[in-house]
Amino acid sequence: MDKGWGLALDTSSSSSQIPISHSFLPSKHNNTNDRMFPILGFPVNLTRNANAEDSGDRKITGEVDFFSERNKPSPSASHDHQHVVKHNNIKKEIVSTDVKPSTSNIHVNTGLQLANTGSDQSVVDDGVSSDAKNTELAQLQMELQRMNSENKKLKEMLNHVTGNYTALQMQLMALMQKNHQTENEVVNAKAEEKNQGVGGGIVPRQFLEIGTNGTAEVDDRVSNSSSDERTRSNTPQNSLIEAGNRDQIRNNNGKNGREDSPDSESQGWGPNKVQKILNSSNVAEQSATEATMRKARVSVRARSEASMISDGCQWRKYGQKMAKGNPCPRAYYRCTMAVGCPVRKQVQRCAEDKTILVTTYEGTHNHPLPPAAMAMASTTSAAASMLLSGSMSSADGIMTPNLLARAILPCSTSMATLSASAPFPTVTLDLTQNSNPIPNPNPLQQFQRPHHAPFQVPNFFPGQPQNFQQAAASLYNQSKFSGLQLSQEVGSSHLTTTQAPTLQQQQQQSSLADSVSAATAAITADPNFTAVLAAAISSIIGGGHGNNSSNNNSRSTVSNFSGN
DNA sequence: CGAATTTGACCAGCGC
DNA sequence: GCGCTGGTCAAATTCG
Numbered sequence: 097m098d099k100g101w102g103l104a105l106d107t108s109s110s111s112s113q114i115p116i117s118h119s120f121l122p123s124k125h126n127n128t129n130d131r132m133f134p135i136l137g138f139p140v141n142l143t144r145n146a147n148a149e150d151s152g153d154r155k156i157t158g159e160v161d162f163f164s165e166r167n168k169p170s171p172s173a174s175h176d177h178q179h180v181v182k183h184n185n186i187k188k189e190i191v192s193t194d195v196k197p198s199t200s201n202i203h204v205n206t207g208l209q210l211a212n213t214g215s216d217q218s219v220v221d222d223g224v225s226s227d228a229k230n231t232e233l234a235q236l237q238m239e240l241q242r243m244n245s246e247n248k249k250l251k252e253m254l255n256h257v258t259g260n261y262t263a264l265q266m267q268l269m270a271l272m273q274k275n276h277q278t279e280n281e282v283v284n285a286k287a288e289e290k291n292q293g294v295g296g297g298i299v300p301r302q303f304l305e306i307g308t309n310g311t312a313e314v315d316d317r318v319s320n321s322s323s324d325e326r327t328r329s330n331t332p333q334n335s336l337i338e339a340g341n342r343d344q345i346r347n348n349n350g351k352n353g354r355e356d357s358p359d360s361e362s363q364g365w366g367p368n369k370v371q372k373i374l375n376s377s378n379v380a381e382q383s384a385t386e387a388t389m390r391k392a393r394v395s396v397r398a399r400s401e402a403s404m405i406s407d408g409c410q411w412r413k414y415g416q417k418m419a420k421g422n423p424c425p426r427a428y429y430r431c432t433m434a435v436g437c438p439v440r441k442q443v444q445r446c447a448e449d450k451t452i453l454v455t456t457y458e459g460t461h462n463h464p465l466p467p468a469a470m471a472m473a474s475t476t477s478a479a480a481s482m483l484l485s486g487s488m489s490s491a492d493g494i495m496t497p498n499l500l501a502r503a504i505l506p507c508s509t510s511m512a513t514l515s516a517s518a519p520f521p522t523v524t525l526d527l528t529q530n531s532n533p534i535p536n537p538n539p540l541q542q543f544q545r546p547h548h549a550p551f552q553v554p555n556f557f558p559g560q561p562q563n564f565q566q567a568a569a570s571l572y573n574q575s576k577f578s579g580l581q582l583s584q585e586v587g588s589s590h591l592t593t594t595q596a597p598t599l600q601q602q603q604q605q606s607s608l609a610d611s612v613s614a615a616t617a618a619i620t621a622d623p624n625f626t627a628v629l630a631a632a633i634s635s636i637i638g639g640g641h642g643n644n645s646s647n648n649n650s651r652s653t654v655s656n657f658s659g660n
Numbered sequence: 661c662g663a664a665t666t667t668g669a670c671c672a673g674c675g676c
Numbered sequence: 677g678c679g680c681t682g683g684t685c686a687a688a689t690t691c692g
Contacts, residue, residue, distance in 0.1 A: 417682065420681065420682085428683070
């Protein structure tokens, strides 16, 4: 259940274990076992009270690392009441709390007590006067204090923003889902209205084929609703016999009279779906819409040694077949994160290169997604939307492959391809190809994340690296969840790399935002998608009756694409 | 013991 | 009509 959730943000901690931007983190202090956590380069006891003010009530004794070589105390200082710690081969002296404060025994507001000279300020071995040293120390102290408070503010801001971001993300998902239903109702109402005009409650197939080419798979799916209408009114068996209704047929006429398992019943594609459809035209339309979306497929090619990439969603395998022309079996999975989620995926290794795992997604999740699943879901969903949107309405009826390639993976040269000959409109995101090493001016650059070995990342498995760049960050981050492994080579050559494992928390904190942001930035690079997205968003904002632009587009343009 | 996976059977579409 | 293929189901099996 928790697969892929390992990087979920935890901003609820009441302790001081607040993830800090790794830019502040020196690589040395990476062992959290010692309860030292670096803030602005100054290790501070992690267990301090988070509510403590920055003033001296956070006195930390014996766990304070000295912050600068230049502040190295005089070696001749008395050690009577001092802890002596060694760090970075520098002997540092820390006054214990029982030392009375004095002008020479400076209290740093972070709780540090610097044993600069202690009572031995008269001992100055470098010829600098104690006043000058004290002045310098005071300045450093002030600076430290300022940076500390700034750091604290930044942390709070970061936590706040991250929390808001996650919350908004979930709200958006919920809204989209809700809007989807509302839209279906509207479409259904219009359809019924027109049905009455046509008469007999029988919807001519052409009515639902907004596209002119007429034979699109999607149209078949869309016509499911009309079939259902027909079933409701006339119930001719043969009226059900058309593409996309075999499951319903099986359910109605199934010679085996199979008892549908709760599982299959719960699935949007289960045989009992027809009963639900018969009971609710809204559901029928919704299923039709889902079917429409489901027809659009997004195939992701990535190198992986695992049998399946876990993309943050929960999948249940329901079948496996040997496909023609491929010695590797094809596995069928359905999403089990929510009852009735229509999303399914096929996983198969590439016949030519068995290190390449081809995952084909189909459908749209009808439930909120965990953050770990957001990246992949939004990426595939966006690709599917583009596939079914006006982006397809180019002169030749097929989108320029590189357009989508650039939109989804802007850094790539031709990582995304479209298949018009396939039975279903399919977009393939190829993450296996080497992209050109030319530095990419893409804004996604800012989303580059350091990459490290798969430390503590669940479901990380060894795999062959892909040399895609930062624009694949949308998938890069999800890959950290999913187990797609990016190479160290990638990380080192194309992504900023540091070696401090303590960056994990920072990565965790930022990966979600980066992931979604990167995907968003990448996807919205395409003006066509931007238009679709804008329409979708405006429909959401406008009360949920505009999102059908996407679906209408789907219906109207996908036929251009099916080509069969 | 429940959940997940495996696997053989079933079914529809499609081409011949 | 027949065979092939892709997709799905569900009983049997395995796994945790």
